[in-house]
Amino acid sequence: MKNLVIVESPTKARTISRFLGEDFEVIASMGHIYDLPKSKLGVDTEKDFAPDYQLLKDKKKTIDEIKKVSKKADKIIMATDLDREGEAIAYHIAQNIGSKDVDRIVFHEITKEAIEEALKNPKKINKDLVDAQTARRVLDRLVGYKLSPILWSKVRRGLSAGRVQSVALRLIVEREREIEKFKKSPYYTILTTLKKDSTETIFELLEINKEKIEISEELDLYDGEYKFTKTSIEAQERATKIEEDLKTKDFVVSDVTKKEMKRTPPPPYTTSTLQQDGARRMGLSGRRTMQLAQKLYEEGYITYHRTDSVAIADSARNQMTEYVKQQFGDKYLPETPRFYKNTSKNAQEAHEAIRPAKVSVTADRITKDLGAQYGKLYEIIWRRALATQMADAITESTVVMVDAGSGAYTLKANGSVLVFEGFLKINPFALEDKRLPDFVVSEKLNYVNSLSEFHETLPPPRYNDASIIKTLEEKGIGRPSTYATIISTIESRGYIEREESRFKPTSVGIAVNDFLVDNFSTVDDIPFTAEMEDELDQIANGEKEWVPVIRQFYDPFEKILDKVKDVKRVKIEVEQTNELCPECKKGNLVVRTGRFGKFLSCSTFPDCKFTKPLVQETNLLCPKDRGKIVIKKTKRGRRFYGCSNYPKCDFAAWKLEDIKQAAA
DNA sequence: CAGTGAGCGAGCTTCCGCTTGACTT
Numbered sequence: 116m117k118n119l120v121i122v123e124s125p126t127k128a129r130t131i132s133r134f135l136g137e138d139f140e141v142i143a144s145m146g147h148i149y150d151l152p153k154s155k156l157g158v159d160t161e162k163d164f165a166p167d168y169q170l171l172k173d174k175k176k177t178i179d180e181i182k183k184v185s186k187k188a189d190k191i192i193m194a195t196d197l198d199r200e201g202e203a204i205a206y207h208i209a210q211n212i213g214s215k216d217v218d219r220i221v222f223h224e225i226t227k228e229a230i231e232e233a234l235k236n237p238k239k240i241n242k243d244l245v246d247a248q249t250a251r252r253v254l255d256r257l258v259g260y261k262l263s264p265i266l267w268s269k270v271r272r273g274l275s276a277g278r279v280q281s282v283a284l285r286l287i288v289e290r291e292r293e294i295e296k297f298k299k300s301p302y303y304t305i306l307t308t309l310k311k312d313s314t315e316t317i318f319e320l321l322e323i324n325k326e327k328i329e330i331s332e333e334l335d336l337y338d339g340e341y342k343f344t345k346t347s348i349e350a351q352e353r354a355t356k357i358e359e360d361l362k363t364k365d366f367v368v369s370d371v372t373k374k375e376m377k378r379t380p381p382p383p384y385t386t387s388t389l390q391q392d393g394a395r396r397m398g399l400s401g402r403r404t405m406q407l408a409q410k411l412y413e414e415g416y417i418t419y420h421r422t423d424s425v426a427i428a429d430s431a432r433n434q435m436t437e438y439v440k441q442q443f444g445d446k447y448l449p450e451t452p453r454f455y456k457n458t459s460k461n462a463q464e465a466h467e468a469i470r471p472a473k474v475s476v477t478a479d480r481i482t483k484d485l486g487a488q489y490g491k492l493y494e495i496i497w498r499r500a501l502a503t504q505m506a507d508a509i510t511e512s513t514v515v516m517v518d519a520g521s522g523a524y525t526l527k528a529n530g531s532v533l534v535f536e537g538f539l540k541i542n543p544f545a546l547e548d549k550r551l552p553d554f555v556v557s558e559k560l561n562y563v564n565s566l567s568e569f570h571e572t573l574p575p576p577r578y579n580d581a582s583i584i585k586t587l588e589e590k591g592i593g594r595p596s597t598y599a600t601i602i603s604t605i606e607s608r609g610y611i612e613r614e615e616s617r618f619k620p621t622s623v624g625i626a627v628n629d630f631l632v633d634n635f636s637t638v639d640d641i642p643f644t645a646e647m648e649d650e651l652d653q654i655a656n657g658e659k660e661w662v663p664v665i666r667q668f669y670d671p672f673e674k675i676l677d678k679v680k681d682v683k684r685v686k687i688e689v690e691q692t693n694e695l696c697p698e699c700k701k702g703n704l705v706v707r708t709g710r711f712g713k714f715l716s717c718s719t720f721p722d723c724k725f726t727k728p729l730v731q732e733t734n735l736l737c738p739k740d741r742g743k744i745v746i747k748k749t750k751r752g753r754r755f756y757g758c759s760n761y762p763k764c765d766f767a768a769w770k771l772e773d774i775k776q777a778a779a
Numbered sequence: 780c781a782g783t784g785a786g787c788g789a790g791c792t793t794c795c796g797c798t799t800g801a802c803t804t
Contacts, residue, residue, distance in 0.1 A: 123797065124797095124799080125798090125799075143798085143799090144797090144798080145797085145799055146796080146797035146798030146799080147796070147797045147798075150796090150797095151794090173800095195797095196797085203797090204797070204798095248796095251795080251796085252794095252796080254794095254795095255794050255795045255796085256794055257794085258794070258795095259793060259794020260793055260794060261793095266793085267791095267792065271784095272792060273791090273792050273793085274792085274793080275792085276793080276794085278794075278795075279794085279796095280795090409799085413799095421797090421798090593795085594797090596795095596797060596798080597795065600795090604794095689784095707784055713783095714782080714783055716783080720785075721784080721785055724784090726783070726784080728781085728782085728783090747780075747781070755780055756780095761780095761781060765781085767781080768780090769803095769804095770804095
């Protein structure tokens with residue numbers, strides 16, 4: 116007799132199977148097996164929001180196999196992830212195979228010890244946690260399937276809204292508005308070069324008559340809490356005058372402060388931070404990063420790649436400590452092993468952090484095995500993880516203050532020298548040594564020159580893959596398995612466009628957002644998500660029932676839905692061109708967006724029905740009639756190349772090489 | 780692999796979160 120163990124992923128199944136041996140058969144469910152029907156609401160709002168869960172078509176084979184094995188099995192053990200989605204998967208499977216008496220085990224890391232320990236303390240499925248998942252699913256369906264049809268009738272067919280995507284869109288639109296209303300303001304900094312013996316050092320002007328010039332612009336660290344304090348040197352005239360005045364002063368060192376600073380390694384990667392660095396350091400989209408990581412995971416090179424945990428398994432920590440000791444020596448070990456705690460909201464920590472499965476496997480091997488891009492991604496994972504078990508870096512920073520003209524001006528220079536590299540040995544940051552001469556208090560320095568530099572305050576930057584994912588995670592919107600798809604969704608709906616890999620809302624995106632904010636501000640915001648998450652936790656803890664929670668949301672929501680039916684249709688702004696319509700010669704051509712992307716049409720539509728495709732040209736010529744080759748998209752969104760003289764010429768190809776070949 | 784927008788009003792679009800594999804680049 117065997118025991119049947121059920122998990123989500125086939126890779127997890129393989130690993131666990133190795134640990135457990137002959138008496139256990141491990142089967143993967145491949146994620147959820149039940150879901151609401153796609154073609155209708157599937158929630159009975161009249162009958163306590165009863166969900167119409169159905170077996171997913173592609174799960175039929177899997178569930179048949181589970182059923183078959185379960186009949187002969189001694190015990191059925193659910194070992195799905197320990198969060199609410201995992202609990203629901205376990206519950207749905209138990210329900211489907213008609214087995215009430217199943218064991219439930221949970222573990223935080225996939226190691227032999229952790230699983231054996233869990234097997235000793237089997238529990239039952241936690242219905243409260245399952246209820247929390249039901250509430251989450253029903254809520255998302257109600258919001259998505261009630262709001263989207265309103266957009267079809269008030270804005271345009273095929274559009275969508277949802278608890279997560281609409282908040283993401285709102286962030287992007289609101290950032291654009293901040294940028295639009297931002298007023299640049301000019302300011303000047305004054306740099307003075309002074310000489311000690313033959314060494315020159317650049318000092319920055321800090322105070323005038325002991326009053327501080329405030330310049331604080333931390334745009335690189337922008338996180339929605341953007342702050343800017345104006346400097347007192349705004350006019351060029353004044354800057355030039357100060358610059359001149361400095362020439363006549365005596366310069367005396369007034370203070371020298373030295374401080375040792377520690378720098379600790381950042382925590383190991385989660386899905387969110389990996390995607391951020393994939394974008395920042397390799398220029399990858401969230402989607403691409405996940406594709407590469409999936410392969411690394413399947414090949415057994417890294418731990419699970421959809422996680423919000425920064426925890427590291429004890430065995431892995433020991434392995435890394437041993438590796439650091441051997442490769443770099445005891446000096447590079449931290450005083451005590453490092454443990455990391457989650458800081459992000461709503462972390463459910465069903466898995467470990469993303470780390471190499473074996474620290475002894477280096478990036479070279481991955482590059483040989485899978486290719487350079489895989490090798491590079493593995494390398495940043497490896498470095499980040501290993502660095503967590505290395506010593507702090509130590510720098511000595513020096514601040515030197517100089518007095519000019521007995522209190523008229525105060526100047527400052529900073530220096531920093533790396534004393535001990537520690538973890539930076541393998542996880543280097545841009546950290547430049549800036550060594551200052553050994554200044555002594557009250558020594559005199561010689562004037563070399565003084566220069567004022569012009570600056571302008573900058574608006575906050577548009578979001579990119581990295582910063583939007585970071586923001587979403589911080590606000591508790593979306594899950595590791597969905598960060599990449601959130602962006603794909605709002606992009607494929609035509610709500611946002613990429614401009615130099617940063618997100619800019621389109622006219623449709625702005626229209627949809629404003630419509631939702633104006634009419635559904637109670638759903639389309641971050642406090643709603645946060646409150647709902649708290650309530651879901653209360654359901655999971657058994658403090659609340661799920662149906663009243665949903666009802667409390669739905670009743671007022673339904674009233675708003677009803678009221679909005681009378682709101683008038685939203686007009687989307689169209690982009691004008693200078694081209695006169697070649698057919699009626701009355702209107703100009705405008706850029707409209709249809710089902711297949713952008714196209715040009717006459718502004719007098721429906722009087723004139725002229726249309727013309729808006730296409731991106733290539734520098735190739737059509738092999739048939741020498742027309743220009745342009746880039747087009749199929750109905751399914753696939754890219755292909757066609758002749759600009761279509762429909763007169765019907766030449767088309769999938770690849771650029773095919774055209775070159777056809778030409779030759 | 781070749782069309783789009785408005786409205787007429789057939790039948791259709793749509794959510795979030797869990798997972799891989801079958802497609803293609």
